[in-house]
Amino acid sequence: MIVFICGGSKSGKSSLAQNISKALSKDNPLYYVATMIPSDAEDKEKIRLHIEDRADMGFDTVECGTDIVTVLNTTDKNGTFMLDSVTALLTNEMYGDFGNIGVDIKAEERCIKDIRQLAETVNNIVIVSDYIFSDAEIYDESTELFRKSLADIGNNIAIYADIVIEMNFGNATVHKGKDIYETIL
Amino acid sequence: MELIIGGAYQGKIQYAKEKYNLTEADIHICDSVEIDFSKKCVADLEKFTFSCVQNNIDAVEFFKHNRHLWSDKIVICCDIFCGVVPMGAENRKWRQETGRLCQYLSKEAETVTRIFCGLEQKLK
Numbered sequence: 001m002i003v004f005i006c007g008g009s010k011s012g013k014s015s016l017a018q019n020i021s022k023a024l025s026k027d028n029p030l031y032y033v034a035t036m037i038p039s040d041a042e043d044k045e046k047i048r049l050h051i052e053d054r055a056d057m058g059f060d061t062v063e064c065g066t067d068i069v070t071v072l073n074t075t076d077k078n079g080t081f082m083l084d085s086v087t088a089l090l091t092n093e094m095y096g097d098f099g100n101i102g103v104d105i106k107a108e109e110r111c112i113k114d115i116r117q118l119a120e121t122v123n124n125i126v127i128v129s130d131y132i133f134s135d136a137e138i139y140d141e142s143t144e145l146f147r148k149s150l151a152d153i154g155n156n157i158a159i160y161a162d163i164v165i166e167m168n169f170g171n172a173t174v175h176k177g178k179d180i181y182e183t184i185l
Numbered sequence: 186m187e188l189i190i191g192g193a194y195q196g197k198i199q200y201a202k203e204k205y206n207l208t209e210a211d212i213h214i215c216d217s218v219e220i221d222f223s224k225k226c227v228a229d230l231e232k233f234t235f236s237c238v239q240n241n242i243d244a245v246e247f248f249k250h251n252r253h254l255w256s257d258k259i260v261i262c263c264d265i266f267c268g269v270v271p272m273g274a275e276n277r278k279w280r281q282e283t284g285r286l287c288q289y290l291s292k293e294a295e296t297v298t299r300i301f302c303g304l305e306q307k308l309k
Binding site (some may be wrong): 004008133135137138148151152155157158159164166173175 | 279
């Protein structure tokens, strides 16, 4: 089962993803694939809150900031994986080491290929991404490339995902796979 | 008129091409105050409104007075309405004017479809 959840900041994406992952995992291993590489105290605090939020849910946390397929080296592919988030993964793949102002234009292509490979290898995966596509700001070229790449990756996942969910203020709109979704939660 | 809206890069034009069997030649991509209404589809309407703001043209009035030009078209506009209020006065006016136009077109449209990650959501 492949589930894709996309929504704005603090929309409840991760909470829903945790619940779906838990429901899908049954007795098999449950992995939280953490993609954010903390760069400051703010990131660390955000991570701490997420860890607190999923405490006692039975997740094994696997940290993987780039080359997402490598999580398979240390996990059981029969498990259920919660990938949180595509946004952080793309950030790491595109901007590389912090402080490097150049962008890797191959990042999008790599993310599309790697996420698909991971999704089609594991038993269940719940993929979380951010929705940053409906504002009236005019961005610099690098930020615009990031927005386009994140959208392209999401649109690609939506093609092969069994379920596609948009989150708004904790409410889920199921754009694809409504019948399957209702059997899970 | 069929109105298609959705965030940036969500696959709105691709959706229109598949749904209405359009080719590139059927689509006018806005980039100024001029729209080629001989085409079946008018896309990037937000770029038309941006030019209107720059040239002091009332986009809503233009559409109201030229119904015959677009009443059988497919119109595509980007949803630019969910971010923070833009810092620049021109961008604020752009968002405002695009919103007014979308509300008008939404009322006039036979169907309104929102595209999310390439998937359609019927709004009207």
